[in-house]
Structures are given as C-alpha cells and as structure tokens.
Amino acid sequence: MSNTDFVLAIEDLTVSFDGFKAVDNLTMYIDKNELRVVIGPNGAGKTTVLDLICGKTKSTSGSIKFMNTELTKLSEHEIVRAGVGRKFQTPSIYENLSVYQNLEVSYPKGRGVWGSLFFKRSDAVVSQVKKIADEIMLTNFLDMEAALLSHGQKQWLEIGMLLMQDPELLMLDEPVAGMSAKERDQTADLLNKICKNRSVIVIEHDMEFVKKIAHKVTVLHQGKILAEGAMDKVQEDEKVIEVYLGH
Ligand code: ADP
Ligand code: MG
Numbered sequence: 051m052s053n054t055d056f057v058l059a060i061e062d063l064t065v066s067f068d069g070f071k072a073v074d075n076l077t078m079y080i081d082k083n084e085l086r087v088v089i090g091p092n093g094a095g096k097t098t099v100l101d102l103i104c105g106k107t108k109s110t111s112g113s114i115k116f117m118n119t120e121l122t123k124l125s126e127h128e129i130v131r132a133g134v135g136r137k138f139q140t141p142s143i144y145e146n147l148s149v150y151q152n153l154e155v156s157y158p159k160g161r162g163v164w165g166s167l168f169f170k171r172s173d174a175v176v177s178q179v180k181k182i183a184d185e186i187m188l189t190n191f192l193d194m195e196a197a198l199l200s201h202g203q204k205q206w207l208e209i210g211m212l213l214m215q216d217p218e219l220l221m222l223d224e225p226v227a228g229m230s231a232k233e234r235d236q237t238a239d240l241l242n243k244i245c246k247n248r249s250v251i252v253i254e255h256d257m258e259f260v261k262k263i264a265h266k267v268t269v270l271h272q273g274k275i276l277a278e279g280a281m282d283k284v285q286e287d288e289k290v291i292e293v294y295l296g297h
Contacts, residue, residue, distance in 0.1 A: 057249040063112035072098045074273035085245040090270035096253045104136040105129045135217035141208045145197040153179045156211035186210040202233030221251045238262035
C-alpha cells in the first residue's frame with residue numbers, strides 16, 4: 051500500500067477470536083493533530099481497535115500504518131517506542147509514589163540518565179515534569195502521594211505519565227468514566243490542549259463530553275464503521291440513533 055500523510059492509517063483490519071470477528075475489515079484514517087472520538091454500543095469492538103493499534107492483540111489480517119511504519123509486525127514495546135501511548139480504562143499509577151515521582155519514572159529510558167527510581171535528575175527530566183504537571187493541573191500536588199489524589203486527578207496523572215514520553219499518538223479508553231461534572235470539563239480542556247501537538251483517539255460514552263472534544267466521530271457497531279464524520283451529522287444519522295444514541 052502507498053505511503054500516506056496520515057499519522058495513522060488503518061486498512062482492512064480484521065481480528066477474529068475463534069471465528070468471531072470483533073473488528074471486521076475496518077478502514078480508518080487519523081490526521082496529524084486530530085482528536086477522534088470512537089463511540090458505539092458495548093461489544094462494538096472499540097477497545098479491541100486500541101488493543102490492535104498498541105500491539106496487545108495481534109490482527110488476523112489488514113494493516114495499521116503509523117507515520118508509514120507498519121505496526122502489526124511490531125511488539126508492544128516497539129510500538130510505544132515508535133510514539134504510541136495508550137491509557138487503559140483503570141488507571142495504572144504507582145499509588146505509593148508522589149505525583150512528581152510518577153511523572154519522573156515515566157520519562158523515557160535512553161533519553162536521560164536512568165536506571166532506578168533514584169537516578170540523577172537531569173535538568174531535562176525536571177523541566178519536563180514541571181511542564182506536564184502544569185498541563186495536567188497537578189502542579190500543587192507534586193509532593194502528594196498518588197494514592198491520596200481524587201479519582202479524576204489519578205486519571206490526569208496517568209495521562210501525564212503518557213505525555214512524559216511525548217507520544218505522536220495518544221489513545222484513551224473512557225477517560226472520564228467516574229469523574230465529576232467539573233472534572234469532565236477540565237478533562238475536555240486538557241484534551242483540547244493536548245491534541246495541538248499530537249493526534250488523539252478517545253473512546254467515550256458521555257455525549258456531552260464527546261461534543262466538547264471531537265473533531266470527528268467514528269461510530270463502531272459489530273466491528274464495522276456504522277457512521278463517521280462531524281458530531282452533529284453523526285447524531286442525526288438514523289442508523290446511529292437506532293443502534294446507539296436512541297438507547
Ligand atoms: P467495546 O470496547 O466496544 O465494548 P470490545 O472491543 O471490548 O468492545 O469487545 C468486542 C467484542 O470482542 C466483544 O464481544 C468481546 O467479548 C470480544 N473480545 C474482545 N477481546 C477478546 C479476546 N481477547 N478474546 C475473545 N473475545 C474477545
Ligand atoms: Mg471497551
């Protein structure tokens with residue numbers, strides 16, 4: 051297949067679990083600095099698409115090109131190094147470390163003096179931690195043990211840990227689940243800032259939140275694209291109302 055200007059080009063992607071196609075011949079393109087939201091009913095295959103992109107699940111057929119690198123042949127580790135960051139539904143932070151330390155240990159290996167939690171703090175690491183802490187609204191919590199953060203702040207910390215690696219593509223699975231209304235608004239602001247320097251794929255059910263962030267929406271149903279485009283157009287789509295929004 052030809053090279054593209056897209057950050058991510060998914061073509062004819064299929065994964066079959068014992069004959070059941072969770073993702074079925076999916077083709078989808080993500081632009082540079084695009085924030086795409088993927089919606090759809092439970093079991094539609096949304097999480098599986100992220101699993102395929104980050105290499106957690108291996109495709110049965112098809113192609114995933116990330117800035118012209120074929121990801122389907124790479125390991126999860128190589129995909130992270132290529133510049134893809136992925137946040138799972140449950141936060142995976144180090145509860146007993148401070149916010150500062152959580153960010154610090156997420157600084158990519160090889161880019162600084164590294165090795166253990168007690169590595170020499172290069173200026174680059176310190177300035178990156180401060181920059182990211184500011185972005186994720188945790189500057190005043192840097193010395194706090196992560197366990198003591200609110201649920202929403204923990205989600206932001208994990209986003210910050212991914213941002214420490216400065217990924218070209220960031221993927222978030224249901225980031226505002228369990229958040230307060232205020233935290234949802236703040237998360238929308240955060241994501242709108244983050245996508246200025248990278249592409250972002252978000253899976254989310256909260257339509258008020260989706261409206262605040264989506265450049266385009268992809269509606270998945272039974273592993274296939276049911277509709278794709280601007281939020282207001284997708285919302286009016288009869289098929290989308292029938293299988294998803296109407297419920
Ligand atoms: P969504 O995130 O849209 O709710 P998922 O991607 O989690 O949906 O799941 C899509 C379908 O694929 C579901 O029917 C699920 O049970 C199935 N599935 C997902 N991962 C696996 C797996 N590793 N093995 C077998 N079936 C799976
Ligand atoms: Mg899911």
